[in-house]
Amino acid sequence: MLLHWNKYAQRLGDKGYKIMESLLLINDPKLDGTMIYHELPNEGSKIDFDSEKHDLLGYLRGKLHNHDIQIEVVVNETVENKFAFTPQDKFNRMNEINPALEVLRRTFDLDI
Incomplete structure (x- = not known):
């Protein structure tokens, strides 16, 4: 659907x-x-x-x-938009969408 x-x-x-x-x-x-x-x-x-x-x-x-x-x-008038401003915020938001990013970050020892 x-x-x-x-x-x-x-x-x-x-x-x-x-x-x-x-x-x-x-x-x-x-x-x-x-x-x-x-x-x-x-x-x-x-x-x-x-x-x-x-x-x-x-x-x-x-x-x-x-x-x-x-x-x-x-x-639902209480819907909140989440905005990511810092690189850490952006990573956290993307990690919410795709948790595999954390595994990728740890595997390659990436900085945020």
Whole structure:
């Protein structure tokens, strides 16, 4: 599901629909059975997303061969953006995404 979600977002970006692309890529949706939960940071984003949700549903239903799929948008205005400023912060953030970086750092005795 996530693969097709990202492909659809890329397709929108290629067509020039950058706002919708960014709304799709703002975070990864969560799948629970046939319900897809997508978290957005504010009500305005939800309104923009809902205007294009029908096309996304049609695309996902066709690609996944499952016409029971639904999308639920959750507004979470307390979402915090994490910014990395120092090299250590950047490494820690990347290490959260891919823990294998710590093994790589130790194996080659790399400085941060």
